[in-house]
Amino acid sequence: MSHLPYLIPGWILLVGIYGIVTSRNLVHAVVCLSVAQSATYVLLLTVGYQKKATAPVFSDIKPTRNVVDPLVQAMTLTDIVVGATVTALLLALTVQVAKRRGTVDPDELRSLEP
Amino acid sequence: MTGRVRLLVLAVGGIGLAVLFALAAFRLPGFGGTVHPYGQRTLPNALAHHTPNVISSINFDQRALDTLGEELILMASALATVLVLRTVRAEQEESAGEHAYGAAQVFDALRITGYLLLPITLMTGVYIVAHGYLSPGGGFQGGVVLGSAIHLVYLAGDYPALARIRPIPMFETGEALAAGAFVVLALWFAGQVKAMNAVVGLEVGCAFVLALAKFFEQALLVRKDS
Amino acid sequence: MSEVLIIAALLLTAFMATAVVLTRDPARQAIVLSGYGIVLAVLFVVLQAPDVAMSQTGVGTVVVPLIVMLAIHAIRRHHTREPDEGDES
Numbered sequence: 001m002s003h004l005p006y007l008i009p010g011w012i013l014l015v016g017i018y019g020i021v022t023s024r025n026l027v028h029a030v031v032c033l034s035v036a037q038s039a040t041y042v043l044l045l046t047v048g049y050q051k052k053a054t055a056p057v058f059s060d061i062k063p064t065r066n067v068v069d070p071l072v073q074a075m076t077l078t079d080i081v082v083g084a085t086v087t088a089l090l091l092a093l094t095v096q097v098a099k100r101r102g103t104v105d106p107d108e109l110r111s112l113e114p
Numbered sequence: 115m116t117g118r119v120r121l122l123v124l125a126v127g128g129i130g131l132a133v134l135f136a137l138a139a140f141r142l143p144g145f146g147g148t149v150h151p152y153g154q155r156t157l158p159n160a161l162a163h164h165t166p167n168v169i170s171s172i173n174f175d176q177r178a179l180d181t182l183g184e185e186l187i188l189m190a191s192a193l194a195t196v197l198v199l200r201t202v203r204a205e206q207e208e209s210a211g212e213h214a215y216g217a218a219q220v221f222d223a224l225r226i227t228g229y230l231l232l233p234i235t236l237m238t239g240v241y242i243v244a245h246g247y248l249s250p251g252g253g254f255q256g257g258v259v260l261g262s263a264i265h266l267v268y269l270a271g272d273y274p275a276l277a278r279i280r281p282i283p284m285f286e287t288g289e290a291l292a293a294g295a296f297v298v299l300a301l302w303f304a305g306q307v308k309a310m311n312a313v314v315g316l317e318v319g320c321a322f323v324l325a326l327a328k329f330f331e332q333a334l335l336v337r338k339d340s
Numbered sequence: 341m342s343e344v345l346i347i348a349a350l351l352l353t354a355f356m357a358t359a360v361v362l363t364r365d366p367a368r369q370a371i372v373l374s375g376y377g378i379v380l381a382v383l384f385v386v387l388q389a390p391d392v393a394m395s396q397t398g399v400g401t402v403v404v405p406l407i408v409m410l411a412i413h414a415i416r417r418h419h420t421r422e423p424d425e426g427d428e429s
Binding site for chain 1 (some may be wrong): 358381
Binding site for chain 2 (some may be wrong): 002003004005006007008013014017018021030031046047049050051054055056057058059063066067068069070071072073074077078079080081082084086088089091092093095096
């Protein structure tokens with residue numbers, strides 16, 4: 001019972017992959033990729049959660065107080081910001097594909113030559 | 115590959131992934147448990163270095179080298195976005211001032227809200243960066259707020275004004291200087307959490323402004339030569 | 341109490357992720373993605389991660405949907421110009 005929350009990120013990952021595979025538009029595929037990526041945030045933070053613990057900021061609580069795992073939070077934090085710039089890069093490439101080829105449907109982009 | 119074959123391959127791979135993921139998930143320590151070996155090792159160090167926000171302490175002190183890698187990924191993708199979306203020879207850029215998208219007709223309420231929120235949002239961004247070592251916040255979050263704040267001017271319907279307050283070369287220089295300063299800080303002065311927060315805030319803000327600026331150009335200004 | 345809150349936030353996150361993927365029109369998807377960003381931020385607050393929630397609010401609800409909208413706009417410009425202007429290069 002106590003392991004069921006871990007299945008939610010698995011579902012998000014699978015849904016994101018399903019979206020990428022069945023996508024008919026590269027913009028849609030990139031957004032689905034960012035959804036699949038968000039599964040890692042949810043997984044890391046559910047792993048780091050601790051019952052009856054508080055956020056790992058000691059400015060107004062006693063140092064002996066239980067806090068949730070700060071390491072996974074630090075990893076997630078940088079990942080979110082860096083992931084956004086990578087998404088921006090993928091969308092920039094999509095805009096270039098639209099310019100060169102006149103389409104963003106992956107099924108119409110079979111060959112590499114224009 | 116036809117659609118049906120593709121779905122079949124997806125189903126096989128998806129079921130395999132689901133089974134393996136579930137098997138792995140049920141062998142993790144229980145949700146909400148007290149087993150956090152890595153997190154518990156970081157706490158005494160953060161307290162010893164007098165950084166109340168443990169997350170800032172991990173990012174900029176205990177694992178600064180790791181954050182250096184993340185920073186360089188951020189800079190590389192922002193640089194690549196600017197490069198991929200540059201205006202090529204077959205295109206021309208319409209001047210921002212006389213374009214139909216500039217000074218658009220928007221509701222007065224939206225315009226006033228945009229201009230009123232701009233200073234407040236900038237101030238909030240600076241506050242989040244400056245107090246990152248003490249309270250929730252830091253260079254990454256504050257940088258995002260700063261980078262998106264100036265686009266409130268666009269929300270207020272004034273793209274030419276946005277283009278004026280956002281000189282691209284200045285932000286490119288800021289990005290490069292901040293990235294360089296972060297490399298120096300991370301390699302030789304790790305632990306200067308406040309300085310590193312400020313540098314990261316500058317770098318993230320510049321990166322987002324640059325990427326968004328290129329997308330704005332592509333969406334509003336660039337057209338092919340006829 | 342917090343248990344119930346966490347379960348509810350997790351289920352809402354899974355639901356919104358599914359909604360983002362199943363919205364096939366990219367322009368509508370950008371709006372749903374913005375909602376998904378908010379829901380993720382709420383989940384992170386409930387999981388005692390205010391720092392992560394802050395960066396998720398900025399990135400997930402403002403920056404990424406805005407970039408998606410701008411990319412769609414740029415792509416549409418090139419689509420509509422394609423037939424009447426012949427090909428360049």
